[in-house]
Amino acid sequence: MSPLTAIVTGASEGLGKSLALELASRQIDLVLVSLPASGLPELANFIRKNFGVEVTIFEADLTVTESYSTLFALLKSESITAHILVNNAGLGNWAWFEDMSIGFYKKQIELNTIAPVLLTHLFLAQVDDERKAYLLNVGSLAGRFVVPKKQVYGATKSFISYFTRCLQLEMDRSNISISLLSPGGINTKPELLVLNHNLTGIAKATITEPDRVAYEAIHGMFLGKKEIIPGGVNKLMVVLNAILPGFIKDMIIKSKLKPVVKM
Amino acid sequence: MKVLVTGATGFIGRNLCFELAEQGYTVMALCRNINHPYLIAHKNIMPIKGDILDMESLTNAMRGCSQVYHTAALAKMWCRDKNDFYNINVIGTRNVLALASDLSIHKVVYTSTCGVWGPTIKHPMNENDPRIDGFAIDYERTKHLAEIEARIYAEKGLNVITVNPSRVYGEGPITDSNTVGKMISGYLKGKWRVIPGKGTQVSNYAYLPDVVQGHIAAMEQGIAGNRYILGGEDVSFNTFFRTLQNITGIKQSMYKLPQKLIEAYSRFELVKTTLTGLPPVFLPEFAARLRKDQKYSSQKAITQLNYSITPFAEGMAKTIHHIKSL
Numbered sequence: 001m002s003p004l005t006a007i008v009t010g011a012s013e014g015l016g017k018s019l020a021l022e023l024a025s026r027q028i029d030l031v032l033v034s035l036p037a038s039g040l041p042e043l044a045n046f047i048r049k050n051f052g053v054e055v056t057i058f059e060a061d062l063t064v065t066e067s068y069s070t071l072f073a074l075l076k077s078e079s080i081t082a083h084i085l086v087n088n089a090g091l092g093n094w095a096w097f098e099d100m101s102i103g104f105y106k107k108q109i110e111l112n113t114i115a116p117v118l119l120t121h122l123f124l125a126q127v128d129d130e131r132k133a134y135l136l137n138v139g140s141l142a143g144r145f146v147v148p149k150k151q152v153y154g155a156t157k158s159f160i161s162y163f164t165r166c167l168q169l170e171m172d173r174s175n176i177s178i179s180l181l182s183p184g185g186i187n188t189k190p191e192l193l194v195l196n197h198n199l200t201g202i203a204k205a206t207i208t209e210p211d212r213v214a215y216e217a218i219h220g221m222f223l224g225k226k227e228i229i230p231g232g233v234n235k236l237m238v239v240l241n242a243i244l245p246g247f248i249k250d251m252i253i254k255s256k257l258k259p260v261v262k263m
Numbered sequence: 264m265k266v267l268v269t270g271a272t273g274f275i276g277r278n279l280c281f282e283l284a285e286q287g288y289t290v291m292a293l294c295r296n297i298n299h300p301y302l303i304a305h306k307n308i309m310p311i312k313g314d315i316l317d318m319e320s321l322t323n324a325m326r327g328c329s330q331v332y333h334t335a336a337l338a339k340m341w342c343r344d345k346n347d348f349y350n351i352n353v354i355g356t357r358n359v360l361a362l363a364s365d366l367s368i369h370k371v372v373y374t375s376t377c378g379v380w381g382p383t384i385k386h387p388m389n390e391n392d393p394r395i396d397g398f399a400i401d402y403e404r405t406k407h408l409a410e411i412e413a414r415i416y417a418e419k420g421l422n423v424i425t426v427n428p429s430r431v432y433g434e435g436p437i438t439d440s441n442t443v444g445k446m447i448s449g450y451l452k453g454k455w456r457v458i459p460g461k462g463t464q465v466s467n468y469a470y471l472p473d474v475v476q477g478h479i480a481a482m483e484q485g486i487a488g489n490r491y492i493l494g495g496e497d498v499s500f501n502t503f504f505r506t507l508q509n510i511t512g513i514k515q516s517m518y519k520l521p522q523k524l525i526e527a528y529s530r531f532e533l534v535k536t537t538l539t540g541l542p543p544v545f546l547p548e549f550a551a552r553l554r555k556d557q558k559y560s561s562q563k564a565i566t567q568l569n570y571s572i573t574p575f576a577e578g579m580a581k582t583i584h585h586i587k588s589l
Contacts, residue, residue, distance in 0.1 A: 021395055042391045050384040186397070209397040 003053070005029040006134075007071075007082045009062060009119065010089030012038035015138065015186055018214035019086055024051040026218065031056045031082060033071065033089070056080065062089050063110040065118075072122045084134045084221075085123040087116035090156075094149050105152050112156035117163060124176070133176040136221045137164045141184045141234060144241065145249070168226055177224040181217045184234040186210050208234070267291045267328040269315055269359060270335030271308075272301040274435050275374060275428065278475050279332055284308045286479075293324045293335070301436050315355035318362065325362055330482055333359045334374040336409075338402060338440035341536070341543055345401060352405035353412065360416040360423065370422045372481050373413045377429040377467065377492060378403040382555035387467070387497060389560045390427075390490045396555075399548035410490075417488035424485035426478055429494040429559050433471025433578065434585035443468065447579075448586050450507055456515055460522040462501035465556040469495040470578035473571060480568035491568060494561040496575040510580050526550045 006023045010016035012034035020030055024047045034040045036059040044055040058074060060067040075082060091108040093100060116137060127133040142150045143157030164180040171178060185207040208231040220228035229235050241249060266283060270276035271292035280290045284307035294302055297310040313320030315335050325331060337351040356373065363371045380388045381396045381403055398404035410425055417423050432443035449455030477493035485491060498506075508514050529550035532543040564570035 017393065017395070018397075039393060043393045046392045046395075049386055209399055211396055 003027055003029050004083045005031060005054075005080055006084035006086060007031040007033065007119075007123065008086045008088055009033040009115070012040050012043060015183070015210050015213060016086075016088040017043065018210035019088060019136075019217060020047065022211070022214040022218045023084070023086075024053050024055075027051070027053060028084065029054040029056075029080075031058060031071075031075065031080065033058045033060065033062065035059065035061055062115040062119075063107055065114075068115070068118045068122055071119075072126060075126070081126060081128050082123060083127065083131060084136070085119060086136045086138070087119060087160075088136075088138045089115060090138065090153075092150075092153050096149060097151050108152055109156055112153070113159045116160060120167070127176065129175060131175070134221050135164075135167070135176060135178045136217065137178075137180050138217075139164065139180050139182045141182050141229070141237070144182065144238065165226070177221070179217075179221045179225055180227045181213075181220075182227055182229050182234075182238075183213050183217075184208060184231060184237070186213055264330070265289045265291060265328045266330040266332065267293060267325050268332045268334060269293045270333070270374075271310070272296075272299040273334055273336075273338075274438065274441050275431060275471065275474060275478070276332075276334040277301050277303050278433075278435065278471055279334060279478055280308050281305060282475050282479065283332075291324050291328060293321070301438075315358055316350060318358060321358060321362055322366075325359075325366055325368065328366075329369045331359065331363050331368050331371045332374070332478060332482070333371060334478075335359075336374070336406070338376075340402070340439070340549060341546060342401070343540060343542075348401040348405040349408075352402070353408045356409040357412045360412060360421060363423070364416060364419065364421050368421075370424070370482055370485075370487075372478055372485065373409070373423055373425045374478070375410050375413075375425050375427045375490070376403070376406050377427050377494065377557065377559045379407045379410055379427065380559065381557065382552060383558045384555075387558035387560040388492075390492060390563050399551070414488070422487045424481045424487065425490040426474075426481050426485075426564075427490055427492045427559075428474045428477075429467035429469045429492070429557070431469050431471055431474050433474075433582050435471060437586070437589070444582070444586060446503075447507065447583060448589075450504070450515060451511065451513065451583075451586065453515055456518055457520045458500050458504060458517050459520055459525055459553045460500075462504070462519060463499050464553055465497050465499045465558055467494045467497050467557060467559045468503075468575055468578075469493055469561075470573040470575075470582075473573050473578075477564055477568060477570045480564075480570060484568050486567070491564040491570070492559050492561050493564055493570060494559045495572050495578070497556075497558040498575055506576055506579050507583070510576070510583050522550075522553060525553060 006028050008016055008020045011020045011032035032040055040057045040059055044057045047055050058071050090112045137160050139160045140157040142154040143161045147154055168178045213230040216230040217228055229238055266288050268276055268280050268290055271280050271294045280292050281303045283290050284305040290308045292308050292310045293313050295314050297312045302310055311324045313324045337348050380394050413423050413425050437444040437448050446455055474493045481491055529545045529547045532545050533547055536543040561570055
């Protein structure tokens with residue numbers, strides 16, 4: 001059988017890059033989507049050279065509505081059928097609500113909610129019914145816990161969580177496996193690196209390495225897991241969340257608030 | 264011509280000072296202790312007391328220089344206060360670059376590391392390749408952040424070149440940052456008897472005099488805003504110790520430590536260090552690294568800077584000779 005092809009959005013850095021590398025290491029062809037000038041051609045070259053898989057790149061801003069149809073038109077013109085969609089692109093923040101502009105929130109909501117919904121729609125329309133397909137939506141533990149300074153981000157991830165779980169019910173009998181990835185903090189971007197570096201205790205233990213998260217995510221996706229929570233401490237947090245009284249949860253969340261970004 | 268070298272007592276910095284001094288430059292050798300035993304005495308080397316975290320002493324050292332080599336860094340596996348990594352490597356670099364801008368320094372060479380790429384897959388990494396791993400290692404993370412500082416200053420118009428040495432070995436004092444020296448000296452004394460895993464993990468070894476020449480070539484010919492890998496040969500642990508055995512004629516019976524055992528031990532060390540504050544022998548993020556190769560290509564430096572690589576066996580022979588004489 002021909003190799004599987006996976007679309008990964010937000011592939012140029014952070015978790016998206018690790019997910020792309022994890023898929024490539026399993027000999028899966030890739031369609032990498034990211035902003036222009038984010039290093040996508042270099043990453044694609046590296047993956048082709050080191051893993052010997054086909055890599056197609058699509059440089060676009062996913063908050064521009066036309067980009068979704070352009071992407072699938074490109075795949076069609078190159079006779080590529082995607083069997084896996086990883087909705088990873090997202091915009092995070094760690095700021096008090098009034099400190100960010102309305103433009104930022106508009107972009108964040110568009111990228112984190114509208115893009116995955118519409119991409120999923122277009123992806124499902126082109127899958128080959130004969131072959132098993134996979135959808136992996138990247139949510140966040142922030143979609144489960146109420147975390148101050150992540151107000152809009154957490155809300156968009158709650159949206160992804162609802163959307164994914166609902167699709168799982170709707171498409172229960174189809175040949176498509178739908179998974180939600182709910183990671184905690186990941187050691188990726190430089191600005192986050194400074195922050196994570198200063199964390200201590202529980203907050204620090206919830207931070208995981210991107211290659212570890214990517215491995216657990218792709219492994220779980222192929223197993224057909226409904227929700228993947230990478231990291232032992234994070235799994236424990238989810239269990240505790242279900243049984244602990246509210247005031248203790250608040251204490252834990254507040255302990256995550258202590259460190260201050262030092263830039 | 265007057266040049267500033269920060270980190271003048273460091274493994275690379277001290278030899279760079281000497282080479283520049285030999286070439287006739289007046290070298291302002293910045294060090295926190297001007298009586299430091301590793302500082303090389305030379306008529307052209309002017310030790311100047313200062314610290315990259317102290318702007319006043321830094322200004323005093325840099326004023327009147329036309330070029331700056333910024334080699335100072337905290338290049339260790341572990342440090343009691345983790346903030347030291349950030350302060351020295353990131354803020355220290357920012358201080359040097361900010362001051363170089365203010366004082367209109369002609370050119371700056373910043374010494375980074377191949378650790379900003381870290382592990383590799385199949386082929387040696389080059390300057391355009393992405394980092395494939397996270398940043399669990401403090402040194403690598405802060406050197407990466409420092410490179411971002413250099414990029415920001417290059418965009419602002421500062422003529423700054425970044426050089427990325429791989430694992431540097433050669434004639435010099437045995438310190439925490441001289442990991443190869445530690446292995447060789449341990450082997451000679453019969454104290455280093457282990458090979459990690461199957462011994463097939465490959466790392467890139469750069470000979471110190473090559474790296475020093477590479478710094479000077481980067482200053483002369485490097486293009487602003489560019490990075491240059493200054494490496495050497497890709498060599499496995501097995502080849503490393505076989506070379507060591509062939510050159511010294513000393514055959515130690517070596518034990519291959521299973522990767523899983525190293526990882527378990529490193530976790531124990533982490534617990535020990537966290538509880539007691541005592542320096543660890545080895546940490547989990549370094550154990551994990553032993554699963555992957557670290558191969559780097561110096562092709563860009565060879566083409567653009569005329570960088571040359573001393574054969575590994577030749578560099579090792581000189582290094583071993585030096586370590587025996589210590």
